[in-house]
Amino acid sequence: MALVNENFLQLTENYLFADIAKKVNAYKVLHPRQKVISLGIGDVTQPLCPSVIKAMHKAVDEMANADTFKGYGPEHGYAFLREAILKHDFHPRGIRFDPSEIFINDGAKSDLGNIGDILRWDNLVAVTDPVYPVYVDSNAMAGRAGINRDGQWSDITYLPTTAENDFCPELPDHGVDVIYLCYPNNPTGTVLTKAQLEKWVKYALKQEAIILYDAAYEAYIQEPDIPHSIYEIRGARKCAIEFHSYSKTAGFTGVRCGYTVVPKELIATSMRGQSVALNHLWERRQSTKFNGTSYISQRAAEAIYTPQGQSEIRATIAYYMENAKIMRETLQEIGFKVYGGVNAPYLWVRTPHHADSWAFFEELLYAAGVVCTPGEGFGPSGKEYVRLTAFCDRQDCLEAMSRIRNMVSQTHHKAAQATEKEE
Numbered sequence: 501m502a503l504v505n506e507n508f509l510q511l512t513e514n515y516l517f518a519d520i521a522k523k524v525n526a527y528k529v530l531h532p533r534q535k536v537i538s539l540g541i542g543d544v545t546q547p548l549c550p551s552v553i554k555a556m557h558k559a560v561d562e563m564a565n566a567d568t569f570k571g572y573g574p575e576h577g578y579a580f581l582r583e584a585i586l587k588h589d590f591h592p593r594g595i596r597f598d599p600s601e602i603f604i605n606d607g608a609k610s611d612l613g614n615i616g617d618i619l620r621w622d623n624l625v626a627v628t629d630p631v632y633p634v635y636v637d638s639n640a641m642a643g644r645a646g647i648n649r650d651g652q653w654s655d656i657t658y659l660p661t662t663a664e665n666d667f668c669p670e671l672p673d674h675g676v677d678v679i680y681l682c683y684p685n686n687p688t689g690t691v692l693t694k695a696q697l698e699k700w701v702k703y704a705l706k707q708e709a710i711i712l713y714d715a716a717y718e719a720y721i722q723e724p725d726i727p728h729s730i731y732e733i734r735g736a737r738k739c740a741i742e743f744h745s746y747s748k749t750a751g752f753t754g755v756r757c758g759y760t761v762v763p764k765e766l767i768a769t770s771m772r773g774q775s776v777a778l779n780h781l782w783e784r785r786q787s788t789k790f791n792g793t794s795y796i797s798q799r800a801a802e803a804i805y806t807p808q809g810q811s812e813i814r815a816t817i818a819y820y821m822e823n824a825k826i827m828r829e830t831l832q833e834i835g836f837k838v839y840g841g842v843n844a845p846y847l848w849v850r851t852p853h854h855a856d857s858w859a860f861f862e863e864l865l866y867a868a869g870v871v872c873t874p875g876e877g878f879g880p881s882g883k884e885y886v887r888l889t890a891f892c893d894r895q896d897c898l899e900a901m902s903r904i905r906n907m908v909s910q911t912h913h914k915a916a917q918a919t920e921k922e923e
Contacts (some may be wrong), residue, residue: 507641510648515539516612516633516877520861527865535898539827540871540890542686542846544751545896546819548800549573551810552750555803560798573792575783584805585759589744589887595731599651601779603786605799606746606756606793608716612791615639615712615741615760618781619768621694625675626657628669630687630878630885632714635680652880660881661688663839669698671703674803679704682714687878687887688848689824689840691726697733697776704739710768710778711736716758719817721843726791739898740777748845748891750813757797802824820845823897824890830901834908845890848875854884861886867910868903 502650514522520540528536548556562568576582582818590597605611613634621643627635630879636656639645646655657671657676667690672679681700683692692700704711713730721728730736752758762779770776803809824841831838837850849872850861857874864870864886875882890897 501766505641507645509644510645511640512651515637516873519877520807520871520873522820523862524737524865524871527869531595534869536869537867537892537896537903538869538871539890539892539900540873541750542889542891543753544722544748544820544891545893546746546751546753548751548818549809549816551803551806551812552800553753556755556796556800559799559802560809563795570795572892573788573795573798574791575792576600576602577793578795578798581802582759584802588805588810590729590731593729597647598762600783601761603760603762604793604798605758605760605784605790607747607752608714608740608743608758608760609634611758611760612712612714614785615782617640617785617789618646618778619710620771621676624657624675625657625658625678625680626672626680627674627680627879628685629658629660629880630661630875630882631680632682632686633878634877639888644904651876658879660880661685661690662881665836666889667839668692671699675709677705677707677708677709679711681711682716683725684717684726684844685846685873686714686844687846687882688885689842689846689887690848691721691723694727694732697727697730700863701730701733701736701739705735709739710766711740712740713740715742717748717844717846718744719749719813720821720845722821723843726843729882731761731763737765739766741766746804749814749817750801750809752797752801755797755800757793757801776871793862808910819894820890823892823894826897827888827890827901830905834905840892844885848890849884849886849888851875851884857883857886864904864907868900868907870900870903 512800528561572793581604582599585602586597616638625639625644645653657672661669667688718728730740730742742761762782764779765777767775768778804813826843827847828841830840839848841847851857857876861872864872872886873883
């Protein structure tokens with residue numbers, strides 16, 4: 501008799517964005533003529549830049565020629581891309597790695613979900629709250645999360661990250677083994693200063709804990725004093741794994757490519773007290789379970805590091821950040837409390853009158869035809885917030901803000917009428 505992994509049975513029935521899709525599809529059936537504008541899922545809308553397209557065409561042509569055809573690639577990724585990463589992402593910040601510490605992947609989500617393979621099932625895990633759902637769900641699948649009670653897991657340490665603490669989570673009041681940090685943050689769009697990040701590195705070193713640092717949105721940082729990598733912090737090599745993605749940096753959501761940094765100095769301990777290098781374990785895991793990212797995708801990623809490629813992706817990032825500015829200023833003007841959107845393409849918006857986030861999601865959908873992401877889907881601390889993304893077409897951005905403005909105006913008008921009737 502085959503038995504299932506019962507940890508999966510405790511998960512919610514659907515992934516967050518699957519629930520959103522069902523509700524949006526139901527709305528479309530009832531309102532077939534209404535154009536729905538999605539500011540919900542963080543998917544890009546602008547096309548790949550010319551340098552990337554040119555590199556992909558060239559790579560495809562190489563695959564059509566016996567002399568230049570590529571089969572299985574190296575599990576670490578091709579040297580040309582790893583060397584470009586070191587030269588452009590780390591050397592300018594005074595960070596030095598060996599190419600063997602860089603692992604090319606098919607998007608950061610895969611490695612974030614799989615990194616737990618090299619860690620024991622009973623490590624104590626801490627996550628900021630709200631949080632990217634993959635961090636929690638992947639640990640639940642592995643049996644690290646405990647029991648799910650009313651949307652919270654018994655063995656997960658939640659670190660509230662809210663307006664009340666200026667979106668800077670407090671250090672745990674007890675020892676933990678694995679800490680997930682994402683900055684610029686998804687979903688709140690907020691950042692940590694170097695001094696704030698230093699506290700986490702010192703804590704991890706003291707506790708002999710591991711920080712899993714998701715830097716997927718570092719290319720969107722605008723302010724000069726915000727760290728782009730945890731390795732800008734002294735000592736981080738001994739306590740952190742960092743995840744990068746080209747999905748939002750270069751519009752690779754459909755191309756699939758990113759990379760993970762596992763320093764050789766990073767050591768964990770076996771039950772027998774043996775010190776084990778995680779770089780070696782991750783290499784062993786990847787060589788067994790992963791056949792590498794496609795050659796075409798890696799050549800595409802390499803192209804963004806050329807001078808022309810850098811110029812082109814900066815222009816696209818600026819386009820999305822201008823959307824974020826338009827959204828932030830409009831929403832603040834009509835009375836919303838808005839966070840993020842300065843160093844990240846996400847805006848974290850307080851619901852009016854502390855309304856439940858799913859209730860406000862429904863209101864925004866049915867009153868304005870605009871899709872957001874309910875903050876509750878990111879954790880208990882998101883219950884009175886929604887997330888909006890700036891990954892939209894400019895005209896859709898402007899139209900969505902116009903619709904929300906009209907929705908708010910009509911709500912105020914109805915409230916005024918109701919007050920007049922009472923008087």
